[in-house]
Amino acid sequence: MRNFYNIVKSNFILEGHKCDELKSVVQVTGDPWCSCGGLAPDGTLVSVGGFLDGIRTIRYYGGPACNGNNKCDWREYHGAMNEDRWYGTQVILPSGEFIVVGGRRAFSYEYIPKQEGQRPTKPYFFPFLYETSDIDENNLYPFVHLATDGNLFIFSNNRSLLLNPTTNKIVRTFPVLIGGSRNYPASGMSTILPINLATAENTNPVKAEVIVCGGNAPDAFFLAEQKKYYNPALNDYPIPKWEKEYMPSGRTMGDCLILPNGQLLFINGAQKGTAGWWDADAPNLTPVLYYPEKPIGQRFKELKPSQISRMYHSTSALLPSGKIWVAGSNTHDTYKDVDRFPTETRVEGFSPPYLDANFDQYRPIIDEVYSSKKLRYGHKFETLFRMQDANAQNDLVKNDIKVTMYFPPFTTHGFSMSQRLLVVKTRGIYKNMSGIFNIESLAPSNQLAPPGYYILYVVNRGVPSKGMWVQIE
Numbered sequence: 017m018r019n020f021y022n023i024v025k026s027n028f029i030l031e032g033h034k035c036d037e038l039k040s041v042v043q044v045t046g047d048p049w050c051s052c053g054g055l056a057p058d059g060t061l062v063s064v065g066g067f068l069d070g071i072r073t074i075r076y077y078g079g080p081a082c083n084g085n086n087k088c089d090w091r092e093y094h095g096a097m098n099e100d101r102w103y104g105t106q107v108i109l110p111s112g113e114f115i116v117v118g119g120r121r122a123f124s125y126e127y128i129p130k131q132e133g134q135r136p137t138k139p140y141f142f143p144f145l146y147e148t149s150d151i152d153e154n155n156l157y158p159f160v161h162l163a164t165d166g167n168l169f170i171f172s173n174n175r176s177l178l179l180n181p182t183t184n185k186i187v188r189t190f191p192v193l194i195g196g197s198r199n200y201p202a203s204g205m206s207t208i209l210p211i212n213l214a215t216a217e218n219t220n221p222v223k224a225e226v227i228v229c230g231g232n233a234p235d236a237f238f239l240a241e242q243k244k245y246y247n248p249a250l251n252d253y254p255i256p257k258w259e260k261e262y263m264p265s266g267r268t269m270g271d272c273l274i275l276p277n278g279q280l281l282f283i284n285g286a287q288k289g290t291a292g293w294w295d296a297d298a299p300n301l302t303p304v305l306y307y308p309e310k311p312i313g314q315r316f317k318e319l320k321p322s323q324i325s326r327m328y329h330s331t332s333a334l335l336p337s338g339k340i341w342v343a344g345s346n347t348h349d350t351y352k353d354v355d356r357f358p359t360e361t362r363v364e365g366f367s368p369p370y371l372d373a374n375f376d377q378y379r380p381i382i383d384e385v386y387s388s389k390k391l392r393y394g395h396k397f398e399t400l401f402r403m404q405d406a407n408a409q410n411d412l413v414k415n416d417i418k419v420t421m422y423f424p425p426f427t428t429h430g431f432s433m434s435q436r437l438l439v440v441k442t443r444g445i446y447k448n449m450s451g452i453f454n455i456e457s458l459a460p461s462n463q464l465a466p467p468g469y470y471i472l473y474v475v476n477r478g479v480p481s482k483g484m485w486v487q488i489e
């Protein structure tokens with residue numbers, strides 16, 4: 017398969033409004049500070065926990081319950097969780113329920129039933145979280161990924177295991193990842209790599225790889241908090257069997273987003289210090305692109321830096337357009353407009369290299385009207401598209417085209433909860449008389465793709481179309 021690996025142009029553009037100019041007609045009453053969340057299968061945003069009066073809250077926003085009413089408010093159920101969930105991780109399961117793992121001094125996990133307002137029946141004691149909590153904790157916001165066999169990969173501080181969410185048994189444990197601490201407040205990054213169902217050699221279960229990178233020394237938060245010494249962030253990069261590779265720069269509190277074409281983007285964060293108030297220095301302004309399919313040593317590419325520091329409490333999101341929405345950063349306990357690192361209210365749009373106009377001629381355009389938008393497990397679905405440039409479509413071959421599906425994550429504190437990208441299995445591509453292509457794909461199982469809304473992209477040799485929302489159930 018050919019790819020545009022030599023493309024380099026990328027750009028930050030300041031968007032036209034500031035966060036604090038956005039007026040909201042809705043409000044949250046229980047404190048959602050450092051909570052977690054996810055998008056439920058019906059499109060409702062479900063967010064759990066936070067601080068003080070919100071620490072055991074389950075809150076719901078939007079979805080069918082609003083029935084098209086755009087003034088529909090948050091629906092909060094205080095005290096619904098059995099244990100405090102401050103810095104917990106929430107991830108969607110094949111059943112469409114969420115699991116919520118950990119939180120400060122909460123060494124347990126709970127399942128959130130699908131029915132709004134129903135509370136989890138009980139907490140499941142999880143000693144692993146107790147065992148991986150050190151002097152600085154370094155195990156909050158644990159990295160949780162739904163593996164391809166339906167088990168949960170859970171990474172906390174420097175250890176990881178596979179948990180069966182049906183039997184609640186630990187299936188296996190993995191070697192310690194030496195070199196430092198990876199979870200909050202050391203705040204490294206992690207994602208499950210794109211799940212490739214398109215290639216023939218896939219077996220059951222489908223191969224899964226997880227990356228964990230960045231973070232800091234186990235005592236880095238203590239040094240930052242007590243001595244205001246900002247220890248350099250980690251820049252090694254391990255994958256299962258914990259192969260190591262070096263990132264071009266150290267990064268703590270960064271985001272690791274999967275892009276529509278299967279590349280990864282490391283963005284935001286700091287090169288020194290940890291999460292916490294006034295606990296970091298040396299913002300990492302340079303986004304880094306990562307090519308998982310290239311050989312070790314050739315996988316990283318540094319992109320054009322931003323001018324704006326994005327450290328503690330910054331965030332980012334992949335948009336259907338393929339652009340990256342970048343916002344936030346507040347390194348203090350209150351808003352401070354005058355400071356070395358002021359409270360950041362500006363929003364940026366970052367264009368990864370694949371949005372370069374030079375590639376528009378190769379860019380597929382999805383025909384949303386005639387493409388399948390409701391997907392059913394194990395059934396085929398059709399995506400219609402054309403090429404922007406009629407000449408480009410003449411030499412189009414099937415192997416150049418990938419159909420990818422992105423589950424929109426809940427990104428906070430450097431972790432994108434429930435993030436996954438599937439490269440789906442395609443069965444054929446046909447061109448009709450008017451030059452429209454029809455690509456037939458197979459909807460994956462719910463273990464591979466939990467139910468809900470995905471952004472679907474058609475990707476031509478690394479150049480993605482604009483995304484289209486689809487729903488799988």
Ligand SMILES: [Cu+2]
Pocket residue numbers: 049050329429
């Ligand atoms: Cu926080």
